Amino acid sequence: xxxxxxxxxxxxxxxxxxxxxxxxxxxxxxxxxxxxxxxxxxxxxxxxxxxxxxxxxxxxxxxxxxxxxxxxxxxxxxxxxxxxxxxxxxxxxxxxxxxxxxxxxxxxxxxxxxxxxxxxxxxxxxxxxxxxxxxxxxxxxxxxxxxxxxxxxxxxxxxxxxxxxxxxxxxxxxxxxxxxxxxxxxxxxxxxxxxxxxxxxxxxxxxxxxxxxxxxxxxxx
Amino acid sequence: xxxxxxxxxxxxxxxxxxxxxxxxxxxxxxxxxxxxxxxxxxxxxxxxxxxxxxxxxxxxxxxxxxxxxxxxxxxxxxxxxxxxxxxxxxxxxxxxxxxxxxxxxxxxxxxxxxxxxxxxxxxxxxxxxxxxxxxxxxxxxxxxxxxxxxxxxxxxxxxxxxxxxxxxxxxxxxxxxxxxxxxxxxxxxxxxxxxxxxxxxxxxxxxxxxxxxxxxxxxxxxxxxxxxxxxxxxxxxxxxxxxxxxxxxxxxxxxxxxxxxxxxxxxxxxxxxxxxxxxxxxxxxxxxxxxxxxxxxxxxxxxxxxxxxxxxxxxxxxxxxxxxxxxxxxxxxxxxxxxxxxxxxxxxxxxxxxxxxxxxxxxxxxxxxxxxxxxxxxxxxxxxxxxxxxxxxxxxxxxxxxxxxxxxxxxxxxxx
Numbered sequence: 166x167x168x169x170x171x172x173x174x175x176x177x178x179x180x181x182x183x184x185x186x187x188x189x190x191x192x193x194x195x196x197x198x199x200x201x202x203x204x205x206x207x208x209x210x211x212x213x214x215x216x217x218x219x220x221x222x223x224x225x226x227x228x229x230x231x232x233x234x235x236x237x238x239x240x241x242x243x244x245x246x247x248x249x250x251x252x253x254x255x256x257x258x259x260x261x262x263x264x265x266x267x268x269x270x271x272x273x274x275x276x277x278x279x280x281x282x283x284x285x286x287x288x289x290x291x292x293x294x295x296x297x298x299x300x301x302x303x304x305x306x307x308x309x310x311x312x313x314x315x316x317x318x319x320x321x322x323x324x325x326x327x328x329x330x331x332x333x334x335x336x337x338x339x340x341x342x343x344x345x346x347x348x349x350x351x352x353x354x355x356x357x358x359x360x361x362x363x364x365x366x367x368x369x370x371x372x373x374x375x376x377x378x379x380x381x382x383x384x385x386x
Numbered sequence: 387x388x389x390x391x392x393x394x395x396x397x398x399x400x401x402x403x404x405x406x407x408x409x410x411x412x413x414x415x416x417x418x419x420x421x422x423x424x425x426x427x428x429x430x431x432x433x434x435x436x437x438x439x440x441x442x443x444x445x446x447x448x449x450x451x452x453x454x455x456x457x458x459x460x461x462x463x464x465x466x467x468x469x470x471x472x473x474x475x476x477x478x479x480x481x482x483x484x485x486x487x488x489x490x491x492x493x494x495x496x497x498x499x500x501x502x503x504x505x506x507x508x509x510x511x512x513x514x515x516x517x518x519x520x521x522x523x524x525x526x527x528x529x530x531x532x533x534x535x536x537x538x539x540x541x542x543x544x545x546x547x548x549x550x551x552x553x554x555x556x557x558x559x560x561x562x563x564x565x566x567x568x569x570x571x572x573x574x575x576x577x578x579x580x581x582x583x584x585x586x587x588x589x590x591x592x593x594x595x596x597x598x599x600x601x602x603x604x605x606x607x608x609x610x611x612x613x614x615x616x617x618x619x620x621x622x623x624x625x626x627x628x629x630x631x632x633x634x635x636x637x638x639x640x641x642x643x644x645x646x647x648x649x650x651x652x653x654x655x656x657x658x659x660x661x662x663x664x665x666x667x668x669x670x671x672x673x674x675x676x677x678x679x680x681x682x683x684x685x686x687x688x689x690x691x692x693x694x695x696x697x698x699x700x701x702x703x704x705x706x707x708x709x710x711x712x713x714x715x716x717x718x719x720x721x722x723x724x725x726x727x728x729x730x731x732x733x734x735x736x737x738x739x740x741x742x743x744x745x746x747x748x749x750x751x752x753x754x755x756x757x758x759x760x761x762x763x764x765x766x767x768x769x770x771x772x773x774x775x776x777x778x779x780x781x782x783x784x785x786x787x788x789x790x791x792x793x794x795x796x797x798x799x800x801x802x
Contacts (some may be wrong), residue, residue, distance in 0.1 A: 170416040174716045177765030239769035241759040311720055312634045313552040
């Protein structure tokens with residue numbers, strides 16, 4: 166026996182969005198570990214870490230597909246479906262960029278040029294908090310869309326503001342690091358590799374910020 | 387022989403009533419269990435008491451010209467046995483239809499099922515002209531009016547709650563201000579329906595304006611008590627049950643208020659739907675006792691009482707497992723959402739019942755839930771279910787008409 170009420174309700178897509186955000190966060194931690202490892206010449210775990218990130222990325226992709234495939238036309242959500250999918254897309258691009266950064270790192274022998282290594286690790290550190298906060302934001306959004314609490318909205322706005330600040334810092338570090346690479350590295354190939362790497366890492370924070378902006382639109386009154 | 391006929395008729399009536407409980411009432415109470423406002427056992431107790439009170443105090447004591455005014459009984463005056471068998475066929479057909487729908491999870495209306503069944507035997511026994519087709523048109527109108535009414539009231543009250551309570555800086559303070567108003571509104575509609583229907587049952591008519599003048603102060607008293615109660619709840623920081631721990635303080639407060647709307651909808655259901663099973667039964671009793679066809683049939687108090695209890699029993703026997711599933715798996719029904727849905731549904735049912743529209747509790751409830759969803763108040767609602775409802779509108783009437791015709795034809799062939 167089934168009740169009509171049961172068939173009326175679908176699983177909230179925010180629950181899957183949270184799972185996706187958790188995967189992205191896990192990738193971010195592995196990315197930091199892999200980047201630190203790669204900075205040293207004797208890094209043995211880099212490939213294993215990259216494989217784990219690739220695996221997590223494909224799991225996140227599966228969650229993304231699941232969300233998209235289970236949002237049929239006749240579904241009524243607390244937010245605009247288009248905005249929700251845009252948010253998901255941006256959150257997914259974060260993990261795509263993390264994976265791309267690791268692949269880009271792997272194209273060159275281990276060990277970063279000494280001139281840029283500390284600043285590069287600083288940049289990596291600076292893109293981790295926005296990703297962590299993104300997962301926190303989704304958790305808050307899940308609660309917000311259940312209760313629409315005004316104080317919860319304020320907390321989310323503050324978190325979105327923090328993410329924006331982190332992105333700004335990451336942007337500054339990215340520009341400084343590019344300049345440093347051009348000033349201190351003589352080998353054009355290494356400069357190209359470094360600049361592109363820095364850009365990819367910077368894009369991680371960019372997409373985290375884009376995602377948080379989409380969230381801001383979703384919680385607008 | 388009469389005792390046997392009455393015994394069988396009572397059993398069939400109880401079967402129909404139990405099916406109504408398992409389908410309609412389980413859906414109506416499901417939102418309370420789903421939000422964690424009340425436990426499964428509390429839902430069953432509230433259902434039995436509220437539903438029985440609704441049936442007895444505001445139910446249809448007089449079934450207007452044989453079950454819902456669909457056929458003219460004068461045409462059957464010469465042959466009361468035809469009416470007897472027809473009502474048997476109608477009850478069985480509607481019972482089977484609702485039972486099958488409950489098993490398949492289809493959103494069938496118990497009201498429409500019994501209406502279709504009465505039309506079926508009416509057409510076969512006295513012909514197409516015997517059917518009051520204007521009544522059928524009003525049923526078709528109710529298909530549209532009842533879900534839209536539920537959606538408008540529930541959506542409107544959710545919109546108000548979101549703007550004035552949930553999203554403001556001090557939601558608890560706002561709840562203290564507005565929750566008594568909501569309690570006032572619940573009692574306003576309840577008392578109005580009690581006076582309009584309950585006093586009518588006692589053959590007392592005090593007129594429209596005196597009724598309103600009497601109702602407003604009474605509802606205001608309840609609103610005042612509600613205000614004191616809400617303040618007391620806020621000061622006591624309403625100790626949550628384990629399943630309510632994740633809720634915001636406002637939701638916890640509304641979980642308490644939802645006990646009220648659970649009683650409200652159980653009452654509205656009793657007032658509106660118990661007669662679906664008991665009306666034809668009363669007609670059968672009347673024919674067996676008087677051996678004539680009465681133009682209108684008095685429904686005895688005990689019959690409404692037993693009907694109310696049987697509907698609650700149906701919920702207990704067949705509806706508890708599904709309600710338990712809803713309680714554990716549908717986390718999207720929060721107390722505020724549940725409150726608004728039940729408030730919208732119960733108010734629409736009582737208002738439509740007053741206006742004489744044969745509405746379906748299930749359809750109104752779905753309309754109310756969707757109304758809250760349209761106001762962006764639900765996690766994820768599958769509107770494809772509405773297609774099933776549309777289909778059930780089209781299918782229920784012909785299905786019960788044909789089944790009732792078949793059963794009536796068979797019974798008259800065997801027994802007359």
